[in-house]
Amino acid sequence: MKREMGIARCGLACCLCSENEHCHGCNSGECPGSTWCENRKCSMEKKIGHCYECDNKCEKGMLSKIKPYGFTLFVKRYGVDQLLDCLERNEENGIVYHREGIVGDYDDFDDVEKLIEFIKNGK
Ligand code: SF4
Numbered sequence: 773m774k775r776e777m778g779i780a781r782c783g784l785a786c787c788l789c790s791e792n793e794h795c796h797g798c799n800s801g802e803c804p805g806s807t808w809c810e811n812r813k814c815s816m817e818k819k820i821g822h823c824y825e826c827d828n829k830c831e832k833g834m835l836s837k838i839k840p841y842g843f844t845l846f847v848k849r850y851g852v853d854q855l856l857d858c859l860e861r862n863e864e865n866g867i868v869y870h871r872e873g874i875v876g877d878y879d880d881f882d883d884v885e886k887l888i889e890f891i892k893n894g895k
């Protein structure tokens with residue numbers, strides 16, 4: 773895990789992203805979504821660094837997907853350091869962020885509270 777890369781504007785985990793060898797995050801313009809990402813555009817317009825800093829209840833763009841939505845909600849509740857601590861510990865315990873393409877162990881949820889419990893407990 774490249775902890776220093778942190779979390780993307782939309783809530784995805786740049787620190788664990790399989791693209792992070794050649795992408796240096798949302799602000800680098802190297803993300804494949806940089807031209808169309810609604811969350812990147814909107815958070816830049818609001819002059820905030822991440823959707824988790826926004827007070828709106830929002831499911832725009834990537835926030836319509838459970839993983840970035842759940843990570844964003846987790847940070848709103850517990851803070852970004854807590855999320856990074858959990859992701860780091862879970863990775864050490866074999867939980868895989870990108871197992872096939874961009875899908876991994878945090879994607880197989882339909883209830884955001886269950887995803888948040890999984891982030892916290894690693895099971
Ligand atoms: S591709 Fe997107 S999620 Fe992955 S490192 Fe780049 S900005 Fe972050």
Ligand code: SF4
Nearest residue numbers: 811814815823826830
């Ligand atoms: S309105 Fe939605 S997309 Fe825009 S910054 Fe807030 S959470 Fe992100």
